[in-house]
Amino acid sequence: MTKDFLKAFGIVVRDQVIMKNSVEISGLGTFKAMHHSQRQEKRADGTTVMLPPRDSIEFEAEKKG
């Protein structure tokens, strides 16, 4: 397992997740993109703010079978 492989592994997974694609790795799990829509939140001081949307990466481990 080389450094180039690990670097490429990270880049490919990132790019695919950015493109909203899920990446499945056998024996490990699946990487998915999750989108969190904007939402209102009421703060402690009484003001209401609109939180911006957010994209995140989620990993789902492979279920043993």
Next chain:
Amino acid sequence: MHIDQPKFVELLAEASGIDAEKVEQQLGELAEEIRQAIADDEAYEIEDFGIFSGIGNRIMFIPSKELETEINFKYAGMEPLEVDEDVVAADEQEDDEDPFEGLQMADDDSSSEGRDPFSGLVVEDDEEEEEKVPPPKTSGDYSDEDIFGDIDDLDEEETETPEEEPAIEGDDEEEEQPGPDEWGVEAHKETGVNRLFSSLMGEEAPEDDEPVEETEEEAVNDVEEELSGEAAIEPEEEDSFADIFGDDDDEPTVAEKENEEEVESVSGLDAELSDIMSDDSEVIKPEELEAGMTEESTKASPFASLGLDEPFDDSDDDEDDFDDPFDAIEEDDEEEPEEIIPVITNISSDIEPKPKEEKEKKEKKKKPKKDPQPVSVWLLIVVALVVITGAVFGLAYFKILNIPGITPQVATSQPVVKPPVQQQQTNPTPPPTDPEPAAVEGQPQETQTKEAVQEQAPATQVPVNADQPKYGLMGIATEVANDGYTIVVYSLSVQKNATVKQKELAEKGYRALVTPIPSQQYGTLWRVSIGQFGSLVDAAIAGEELENPFKENYFIKKIK
């Protein structure tokens, strides 16, 4: 879209340039190492990607900050937007949150009602405290001041007495008017201590009386020994002097006539005079030996010793001799009657020291006045430093001096912020989702793109229908409606791609805008948005009605 294992291996082989077989082999090794690490209760980290950890046999992935940021690239730099109260109220109404509003109002009322009484109570309490506290404070302060003031004053008197003694020794009697002072000097050493204890213990009268009598007796003895003219004041001494001096009776009688009003304070005068004479005997004798200036007192002292042997022979001379010291004393008495009385009261009570205390306090007050001088010097130094720093900052601010931290470089960055206000509108053409990663072209293009955007703005002034409402999702974007909200559907790092998307959306009939957003991490981002809405609610409603590619992937922002 789902990327399965074979496709992922293919992509990985393309990205790394490694054979697909080796890639698949290494991928298997990686999965095995991660599972092994989790089994050993250890974490497995891939640099710039994340950490695999586990709870039991369950594998968890924690993305690195770099990966998180890159994935969230579209929304990088966005901050929470504060919603107007009207919008919140509208949302609450939509959500049937009327009771919540009522609660809010109720809370406000209760809070407002609660504040008033509490504030009133607080104020009243403060006033009461202020009113209540001062009496004990004042009383306590007075008592403390009395106590400590007495102690301090006595200490000061005790400490000052040695200072007064040399002054008295060095100066003449008449100039100093030594009657009260000298008496005080001698008496203070004893009575001062007594006063200290008396003031503390409250035993003034008995302790003060005794030393006074002792001083008077000592003074009388001194007078008798020195045979000064003062003896004529007391009848017993007059008799003795009458026996001795005979013709000299007239002079003491004159002195008595002059001092008839002062006869009541004879004891005090005797004490003072005795002190004077006692001091004279102590002070003048060495002066006589040295300078021989006071022959009168020297002649008086031999009379004390020779009294009965040569009384009448030198009577004429004695008259002159006795006249001079007596006249001097009379002059002292004439000059000092006002000062003698306070001295007498000084012994019997502690009321007298107050003038001295005042003098001492004045001296104390005068001393601190000397201190402010160094303070003023320090103040001047501080003010000078402040002025200098202010001047340097001012020069740097106005670019007269170039100081990196102070000289405003905003001049170059401000235009970067301003351009976003000038929104662009171009031809519509809707595109599919193309999240394009940050282009390396980035920064050099930024300035060009701004200029390009400014140039495009007038070019995109497509004729607007007169019937077109000010706000809306569809139509042609207008400059007038840029005071509202818009729905962002793309965030791109290359302006060219942004303009392409804008055109696609415009072709679809949307009001399409491109807004440059400066970002420290990615350079300038280009946000492609659709619609111009007067309120956030209108924008949200329109966002929910968008077509599928945008429906789950948009956010609302204020245009300006």
